Amino acid sequence: MKLNLLIVDDDKMVQTLHSIIAKKSGLTDSPINFADGQQAFDYIIKNNGDDAYLILLDINMPVMNGWELLEALKKQALKNQIFVVMVSSSIDQHDLDKASTYEQVISYVSKPLTKDILEGLKAQQQVKPFFEH
Numbered sequence: 001m002k003l004n005l006l007i008v009d010d011d012k013m014v015q016t017l018h019s020i021i022a023k024k025s026g027l028t029d030s031p032i033n034f035a036d037g038q039q040a041f042d043y044i045i046k047n048n049g050d051d052a053y054l055i056l057l058d059i060n061m062p063v064m065n066g067w068e069l070l071e072a073l074k075k076q077a078l079k080n081q082i083f084v085v086m087v088s089s090s091i092d093q094h095d096l097d098k099a100s101t102y103e104q105v106i107s108y109v110s111k112p113l114t115k116d117i118l119e120g121l122k123a124q125q126q127v128k129p130f131f132e133h
Contacts, residue, residue: 002051003127005031008040008069009058009087018056018087018113025118027054036061037069044073044082052081054127056113059088059095070102083127087111 005028007018015033022031034040037057041064044053059066066086073082086099086108099108106124109117121127 004028004051004053006034006040006043006053006055007031008034008037008055008061008066010035010061011058014058014111021113021115022056022118025115025122027118027122035063037064037066037072039063041069041072044078045076048076048078052083052127054121055082055084056087057084059086059090067098070104073104074102085109085121087113 005022007015007022009015009018012035015035019031019033022028032043034043040055040057055069057066057069064072066088070084073084076082082104083106084102084104086095086105087110088095088108089111091110096108099105106127107121
């Protein structure tokens with residue numbers, strides 16, 4: 001099973017920054033960027049197979065926001081294939097609490113991401129098997 005990194009954020013500069021950091025951290029050589037949750041959801045459904053997805057997910061986006069994407073993914077039979085890191089500029093406790101109610105969410109971090117945060121993700125129990133040889 002392969003782990004794909006999806007960066008879902010409507011800000012192109014954030015996408016670029018997070019892509020560079022993901023590559024430097026050794027998380028992936030080829031992150032896939034989406035400007036909204038609908039694009040990411042369509043990609044996952046179209047490419048649904050044995051692959052897993054680590055999604056760096058913004059909350060506030062047009063078309064389909066981060067919460068709506070989480071709800072859509074929750075309805076799919078992909079529980080062991082979806083790992084979400086909420087990446088937001090919001091430090092609202094309500095958002096932190098809400099994120100913790102989703103089984104797919106493995107972390108909630110403030111923008112911008114850092115290399116240390118992404119390297120720490122590789123050690124998390126849920127995704128660690130993808131990085132062990």
